[in-house]
Amino acid sequence: MHDSVTVHMNATPSQVWAVVSDVTRIGEFSPETFEAKWVEPATGPAVGAEFRGHVKRNEKGPTYWTTSVVQVCEPDVEFTFGVVNGGKVINTWGYRLVEADGGTDVTEFFQLTETLPLKIYWALAGWARGKTNRNGMRRTLEAMRSVVEAEPAAN
Structure with a gap:
Protein backbone atom coordinates (compact mmCIF):
# COMPACT_ATOMS: atom_id res chain seq x y z
CA MET A 1 0.00 0.00 0.00
CA HIS A 2 2.96 2.22 -0.78
CA ASP A 3 5.41 2.86 -3.57
CA SER A 4 7.93 5.36 -4.84
CA VAL A 5 9.73 6.49 -7.98
CA THR A 6 13.09 8.28 -8.14
CA VAL A 7 14.28 10.48 -11.00
CA HIS A 8 17.62 12.29 -11.19
CA MET A 9 17.39 15.97 -12.12
CA ASN A 10 20.28 18.14 -13.26
CA ALA A 11 19.23 20.93 -10.93
CA THR A 12 19.98 22.02 -7.39
CA PRO A 13 17.81 20.88 -4.49
CA SER A 14 16.58 24.48 -4.11
CA GLN A 15 15.48 24.59 -7.77
CA VAL A 16 13.59 21.33 -7.32
CA TRP A 17 12.16 22.46 -3.97
CA ALA A 18 10.69 25.57 -5.58
CA VAL A 19 8.66 23.31 -7.89
CA VAL A 20 7.64 20.42 -5.61
CA SER A 21 6.54 22.68 -2.75
CA ASP A 22 4.45 25.05 -4.93
CA VAL A 23 1.18 23.13 -5.06
CA THR A 24 -0.33 25.77 -7.33
CA ARG A 25 1.90 24.44 -10.13
CA ILE A 26 0.88 20.77 -9.87
CA GLY A 27 -1.39 21.07 -12.91
CA GLU A 28 1.74 21.55 -15.05
CA PHE A 29 3.06 18.15 -14.02
CA SER A 30 0.52 15.66 -12.67
CA PRO A 31 -1.59 13.49 -14.97
CA GLU A 32 -4.43 13.40 -12.38
CA THR A 33 -4.31 16.55 -10.24
CA PRO A 41 -4.85 31.61 5.69
CA ALA A 42 -2.12 29.52 4.01
CA THR A 43 -0.28 31.17 1.12
CA GLY A 44 2.60 28.73 0.75
CA PRO A 45 4.24 25.62 2.12
CA ALA A 46 4.40 25.23 5.91
CA VAL A 47 3.62 22.38 8.29
CA GLY A 48 -0.12 22.45 8.95
CA ALA A 49 -0.95 24.49 5.84
CA GLU A 50 -3.93 23.18 3.90
CA PHE A 51 -4.56 23.12 0.19
CA ARG A 52 -7.26 21.78 -2.08
CA GLY A 53 -6.49 19.72 -5.16
CA HIS A 54 -8.76 19.18 -8.14
CA VAL A 55 -8.39 15.59 -9.30
CA LYS A 56 -9.53 13.74 -12.42
CA ARG A 57 -9.12 10.13 -11.34
CA ASN A 58 -7.23 8.03 -13.90
CA GLU A 59 -7.31 11.06 -16.24
CA LYS A 60 -10.92 10.06 -17.09
CA GLY A 61 -12.98 10.72 -13.98
CA PRO A 62 -14.68 11.05 -11.70
CA THR A 63 -13.50 14.59 -11.03
CA TYR A 64 -13.47 15.79 -7.43
CA TRP A 65 -11.72 18.08 -4.92
CA THR A 66 -9.50 16.80 -2.11
CA THR A 67 -8.16 18.61 0.93
CA SER A 68 -4.59 17.99 2.02
CA VAL A 69 -2.50 19.15 4.96
CA VAL A 70 1.28 19.66 4.83
CA GLN A 71 2.98 17.23 7.22
CA VAL A 72 6.68 17.76 6.44
CA CYS A 73 8.10 20.98 5.04
CA GLU A 74 11.88 20.91 5.15
CA PRO A 75 13.23 23.20 2.41
CA ASP A 76 15.49 21.48 -0.11
CA VAL A 77 14.92 18.12 1.64
CA GLU A 78 11.27 16.97 1.91
CA PHE A 79 7.72 18.10 1.18
CA THR A 80 5.01 15.69 2.37
CA PHE A 81 1.25 16.08 2.68
CA GLY A 82 -1.67 13.98 3.79
CA VAL A 83 -4.91 13.72 1.82
CA VAL A 84 -7.78 14.12 4.28
CA ASN A 85 -11.17 12.41 4.12
CA GLY A 86 -13.63 12.51 6.99
CA GLY A 87 -11.16 14.40 9.15
CA LYS A 88 -8.47 11.70 8.82
CA VAL A 89 -5.43 11.30 6.58
CA ILE A 90 -6.16 8.46 4.17
CA ASN A 91 -3.15 8.80 1.88
CA THR A 92 0.22 10.47 2.26
CA TRP A 93 2.17 11.81 -0.71
CA GLY A 94 5.56 13.45 -0.76
CA TYR A 95 8.86 14.31 -2.35
CA ARG A 96 12.33 13.67 -0.93
CA LEU A 97 15.33 15.47 -2.40
CA VAL A 98 18.91 14.19 -2.15
CA GLU A 99 21.85 16.03 -3.66
CA ALA A 100 23.65 13.55 -5.95
CA ASP A 101 26.03 13.57 -8.91
CA GLY A 102 25.92 17.34 -9.43
CA GLY A 103 22.12 17.41 -9.31
CA THR A 104 19.27 16.06 -7.23
CA ASP A 105 17.69 12.64 -6.89
CA VAL A 106 13.98 13.30 -6.42
CA THR A 107 11.77 10.58 -4.98
CA GLU A 108 8.01 10.89 -5.14
CA PHE A 109 6.20 8.48 -2.84
CA PHE A 110 2.78 7.57 -1.49
CA GLN A 111 1.61 5.59 1.54
CA LEU A 112 -2.01 4.58 2.01
CA THR A 113 -3.25 4.65 5.59
CA GLU A 114 -3.89 1.10 6.73
CA THR A 115 -7.64 0.97 7.23
CA LEU A 116 -9.81 -2.06 6.56
CA PRO A 117 -11.58 -0.52 3.52
CA LEU A 118 -8.23 0.51 1.97
CA LYS A 119 -6.72 -2.92 2.68
CA ILE A 120 -9.66 -4.57 0.91
CA TYR A 121 -9.43 -2.13 -2.01
CA TRP A 122 -5.68 -2.67 -2.31
CA ALA A 123 -6.11 -6.47 -2.19
CA LEU A 124 -8.69 -6.38 -5.00
CA ALA A 125 -7.48 -3.56 -7.26
CA GLY A 126 -4.10 -2.62 -5.86
CA TRP A 127 -2.13 -4.08 -8.74
CA ALA A 128 -3.92 -1.79 -11.22
CA ARG A 129 -3.92 1.30 -9.01
CA GLY A 130 -0.30 0.67 -8.06
CA LYS A 131 0.68 0.60 -11.73
CA THR A 132 -1.29 3.81 -12.36
CA ASN A 133 0.39 5.51 -9.38
CA ARG A 134 3.90 4.43 -10.47
CA ASN A 135 3.30 5.65 -14.02
CA GLY A 136 1.79 8.90 -12.74
CA MET A 137 4.68 9.55 -10.36
CA ARG A 138 7.21 8.95 -13.15
CA ARG A 139 5.31 11.25 -15.54
CA THR A 140 5.05 13.93 -12.84
CA LEU A 141 8.77 13.77 -12.03
CA GLU A 142 9.80 13.76 -15.69
CA ALA A 143 7.63 16.84 -16.35
CA MET A 144 9.17 18.55 -13.32
CA ARG A 145 12.63 17.62 -14.55
CA SER A 146 11.94 19.27 -17.92
CA VAL A 147 11.04 22.50 -16.14
CA VAL A 148 13.82 22.64 -13.52
CA GLU A 149 16.53 21.65 -15.99
CA ALA A 150 15.42 24.45 -18.33
CA GLU A 151 15.47 27.14 -15.62
CA PRO A 152 18.81 28.73 -14.73
CA ALA A 153 20.02 28.19 -11.16
CA ALA A 154 19.71 31.20 -8.88
CA ASN A 155 22.98 32.42 -7.42
Whole structure:
Protein backbone atom coordinates (compact mmCIF):
# COMPACT_ATOMS: atom_id res chain seq x y z
CA MET A 1 0.00 0.00 0.00
CA HIS A 2 2.96 2.22 -0.78
CA ASP A 3 5.41 2.86 -3.57
CA SER A 4 7.93 5.36 -4.84
CA VAL A 5 9.73 6.49 -7.98
CA THR A 6 13.09 8.28 -8.14
CA VAL A 7 14.28 10.48 -11.00
CA HIS A 8 17.62 12.29 -11.19
CA MET A 9 17.39 15.97 -12.12
CA ASN A 10 20.28 18.14 -13.26
CA ALA A 11 19.23 20.93 -10.93
CA THR A 12 19.98 22.02 -7.39
CA PRO A 13 17.81 20.88 -4.49
CA SER A 14 16.58 24.48 -4.11
CA GLN A 15 15.48 24.59 -7.77
CA VAL A 16 13.59 21.33 -7.32
CA TRP A 17 12.16 22.46 -3.97
CA ALA A 18 10.69 25.57 -5.58
CA VAL A 19 8.66 23.31 -7.89
CA VAL A 20 7.64 20.42 -5.61
CA SER A 21 6.54 22.68 -2.75
CA ASP A 22 4.45 25.05 -4.93
CA VAL A 23 1.18 23.13 -5.06
CA THR A 24 -0.33 25.77 -7.33
CA ARG A 25 1.90 24.44 -10.13
CA ILE A 26 0.88 20.77 -9.87
CA GLY A 27 -1.39 21.07 -12.91
CA GLU A 28 1.74 21.55 -15.05
CA PHE A 29 3.06 18.15 -14.02
CA SER A 30 0.52 15.66 -12.67
CA PRO A 31 -1.59 13.49 -14.97
CA GLU A 32 -4.43 13.40 -12.38
CA THR A 33 -4.31 16.55 -10.24
CA PHE A 34 -4.90 19.37 -12.67
CA GLU A 35 -5.03 22.29 -10.23
CA ALA A 36 -4.50 23.11 -6.56
CA LYS A 37 -4.79 26.15 -4.36
CA TRP A 38 -3.84 27.04 -0.82
CA VAL A 39 -6.67 27.26 1.71
CA GLU A 40 -6.64 30.57 3.61
CA PRO A 41 -4.85 31.61 5.69
CA ALA A 42 -2.12 29.52 4.01
CA THR A 43 -0.28 31.17 1.12
CA GLY A 44 2.60 28.73 0.75
CA PRO A 45 4.24 25.62 2.12
CA ALA A 46 4.40 25.23 5.91
CA VAL A 47 3.62 22.38 8.29
CA GLY A 48 -0.12 22.45 8.95
CA ALA A 49 -0.95 24.49 5.84
CA GLU A 50 -3.93 23.18 3.90
CA PHE A 51 -4.56 23.12 0.19
CA ARG A 52 -7.26 21.78 -2.08
CA GLY A 53 -6.49 19.72 -5.16
CA HIS A 54 -8.76 19.18 -8.14
CA VAL A 55 -8.39 15.59 -9.30
CA LYS A 56 -9.53 13.74 -12.42
CA ARG A 57 -9.12 10.13 -11.34
CA ASN A 58 -7.23 8.03 -13.90
CA GLU A 59 -7.31 11.06 -16.24
CA LYS A 60 -10.92 10.06 -17.09
CA GLY A 61 -12.98 10.72 -13.98
CA PRO A 62 -14.68 11.05 -11.70
CA THR A 63 -13.50 14.59 -11.03
CA TYR A 64 -13.47 15.79 -7.43
CA TRP A 65 -11.72 18.08 -4.92
CA THR A 66 -9.50 16.80 -2.11
CA THR A 67 -8.16 18.61 0.93
CA SER A 68 -4.59 17.99 2.02
CA VAL A 69 -2.50 19.15 4.96
CA VAL A 70 1.28 19.66 4.83
CA GLN A 71 2.98 17.23 7.22
CA VAL A 72 6.68 17.76 6.44
CA CYS A 73 8.10 20.98 5.04
CA GLU A 74 11.88 20.91 5.15
CA PRO A 75 13.23 23.20 2.41
CA ASP A 76 15.49 21.48 -0.11
CA VAL A 77 14.92 18.12 1.64
CA GLU A 78 11.27 16.97 1.91
CA PHE A 79 7.72 18.10 1.18
CA THR A 80 5.01 15.69 2.37
CA PHE A 81 1.25 16.08 2.68
CA GLY A 82 -1.67 13.98 3.79
CA VAL A 83 -4.91 13.72 1.82
CA VAL A 84 -7.78 14.12 4.28
CA ASN A 85 -11.17 12.41 4.12
CA GLY A 86 -13.63 12.51 6.99
CA GLY A 87 -11.16 14.40 9.15
CA LYS A 88 -8.47 11.70 8.82
CA VAL A 89 -5.43 11.30 6.58
CA ILE A 90 -6.16 8.46 4.17
CA ASN A 91 -3.15 8.80 1.88
CA THR A 92 0.22 10.47 2.26
CA TRP A 93 2.17 11.81 -0.71
CA GLY A 94 5.56 13.45 -0.76
CA TYR A 95 8.86 14.31 -2.35
CA ARG A 96 12.33 13.67 -0.93
CA LEU A 97 15.33 15.47 -2.40
CA VAL A 98 18.91 14.19 -2.15
CA GLU A 99 21.85 16.03 -3.66
CA ALA A 100 23.65 13.55 -5.95
CA ASP A 101 26.03 13.57 -8.91
CA GLY A 102 25.92 17.34 -9.43
CA GLY A 103 22.12 17.41 -9.31
CA THR A 104 19.27 16.06 -7.23
CA ASP A 105 17.69 12.64 -6.89
CA VAL A 106 13.98 13.30 -6.42
CA THR A 107 11.77 10.58 -4.98
CA GLU A 108 8.01 10.89 -5.14
CA PHE A 109 6.20 8.48 -2.84
CA PHE A 110 2.78 7.57 -1.49
CA GLN A 111 1.61 5.59 1.54
CA LEU A 112 -2.01 4.58 2.01
CA THR A 113 -3.25 4.65 5.59
CA GLU A 114 -3.89 1.10 6.73
CA THR A 115 -7.64 0.97 7.23
CA LEU A 116 -9.81 -2.06 6.56
CA PRO A 117 -11.58 -0.52 3.52
CA LEU A 118 -8.23 0.51 1.97
CA LYS A 119 -6.72 -2.92 2.68
CA ILE A 120 -9.66 -4.57 0.91
CA TYR A 121 -9.43 -2.13 -2.01
CA TRP A 122 -5.68 -2.67 -2.31
CA ALA A 123 -6.11 -6.47 -2.19
CA LEU A 124 -8.69 -6.38 -5.00
CA ALA A 125 -7.48 -3.56 -7.26
CA GLY A 126 -4.10 -2.62 -5.86
CA TRP A 127 -2.13 -4.08 -8.74
CA ALA A 128 -3.92 -1.79 -11.22
CA ARG A 129 -3.92 1.30 -9.01
CA GLY A 130 -0.30 0.67 -8.06
CA LYS A 131 0.68 0.60 -11.73
CA THR A 132 -1.29 3.81 -12.36
CA ASN A 133 0.39 5.51 -9.38
CA ARG A 134 3.90 4.43 -10.47
CA ASN A 135 3.30 5.65 -14.02
CA GLY A 136 1.79 8.90 -12.74
CA MET A 137 4.68 9.55 -10.36
CA ARG A 138 7.21 8.95 -13.15
CA ARG A 139 5.31 11.25 -15.54
CA THR A 140 5.05 13.93 -12.84
CA LEU A 141 8.77 13.77 -12.03
CA GLU A 142 9.80 13.76 -15.69
CA ALA A 143 7.63 16.84 -16.35
CA MET A 144 9.17 18.55 -13.32
CA ARG A 145 12.63 17.62 -14.55
CA SER A 146 11.94 19.27 -17.92
CA VAL A 147 11.04 22.50 -16.14
CA VAL A 148 13.82 22.64 -13.52
CA GLU A 149 16.53 21.65 -15.99
CA ALA A 150 15.42 24.45 -18.33
CA GLU A 151 15.47 27.14 -15.62
CA PRO A 152 18.81 28.73 -14.73
CA ALA A 153 20.02 28.19 -11.16
CA ALA A 154 19.71 31.20 -8.88
CA ASN A 155 22.98 32.42 -7.42
